Amino acid sequence: MSDRARESAEGPQDVRVRLPYHLRILARIDGEVAVRVEGPVTPNSVLDALEERWPELQGTIRDHSSKRRRAYLRYFACEEDLSHDSPDDALPERVSKGEEPFMVVGAMAGG
């Protein structure tokens, strides 16, 4: 665990998450959701909580086994692209406090 992650370990926190259209339809989610995260608030811990609540999302954001982010998806928060940070690094404090959402965003490509 990084220092940043260790610093944010404060107990259960409700984290806001925004998903792309197709994943909201798949999981029958209407708009933004909140998930309760135990321990450090990181991309992986947020997604773990998300997938526990909505198992149909397993494998659609991260690889089932390696938990590697799918190539056409990005992680944004607080106007930053966090996609290439370690998924076990702490998310910004404003995300862990529920002031800003953690966003899973589809790459702008396709037809």
Place this chain on the structure above:
Amino acid sequence: MSAVRLLVGTRKGAFVLTSDSERKNWEIDGPHFAGWEVYHLTGSPADPDRLYAAPSMDWFGQVVQRSDDGGRTWDAMDNRFEYTGEPGTHLWYDGTPRPWEFTRVWHLEPSATDPDTVYAGVQDAALFRTTDGARSWEELDGLRTHTTAPGWQPGAGGLCLHSILLDPRGNGRMFVGISAAGVFRSDDEGRTWTAANRGLLTDGIPDPDAEAGHCVHRLAMHPSRPDVLFMQKHWDVMRSDDAAENWTEISGNLPSDFGFPIAVHADDPDTLYVVPITSDSLHYPPDGRLRVYRSRSGGQEWEPLTEGLPQENCYVNVLRDAMAVDSLDGVYFGTTGGQVHVSSDSGDTWTTAADTLPSVLSVEVQTLQ
């Protein structure tokens, strides 16, 4: 009176088309899984309201959906298609080794007797099976670990397992078609496999009659005669009379023997259908005329079927899983231009059930009482 239900997979979702047995008027329901590429959806012969669909998307990968009410509602099922053990390598387009990597499901083949058992053909080529209604999938890894597998190369669409034929006699025999590896046969419910490509000739590979490496586009079988198989190969239409031990060419008088789908009439095992395509470089019908060709003699002699099909300025393709037949003399196919064409008289005449769908990837038909 029977009702007819067409299950149509497209580049932008799935559609369910229903009609009575006259098949003149169609209701179109969809898109289901809007925006997803639905390479295939199909129904269980043992329970027609049990449907399975395989939507996928580059962004979000593969999902599997199941309906227990004929397509009105769907539930996401297990989408974990994991190769067993160390998956090893096959050959990439440039001939270099490339690790096996799951991309998508191409074809779902439900058991004829058990609605919970379904086989899935996937890219990179492998065969999976569920026996619990898609709550979990297991690989039948004897195929992917065949001695020829390290030399398999992808076709233009990828290294895909697209055809699965289950012998209806319940003897554990099955056949699969892989592009561009060829035909493989199992006599023990998929545990072990034999390459079954004797008689195939392929330009563009170092040994034209190699044990494996052939670009098979589609396999077909009539359930009343399961030792007789038909194949649309990259080039050549082929037939086997001995359960794929040997293949002979039956292209005969076709204007082109390149194409993708092949189907056998539901009530006549000697009546075949193909859709000739100009060439491997020109994926549209010869002369811009969409013609289904029918043989009533098990191959060699073919007649064009054109009445009701566009006969000028038609430059669509018909993909390998996009033709189906039923016991009401029905022949159905979808095009990359989004049309679904229907014949209720074994191909003599055609009407259009849908004209402006997204590009069609697959068509299946169910007749309902």
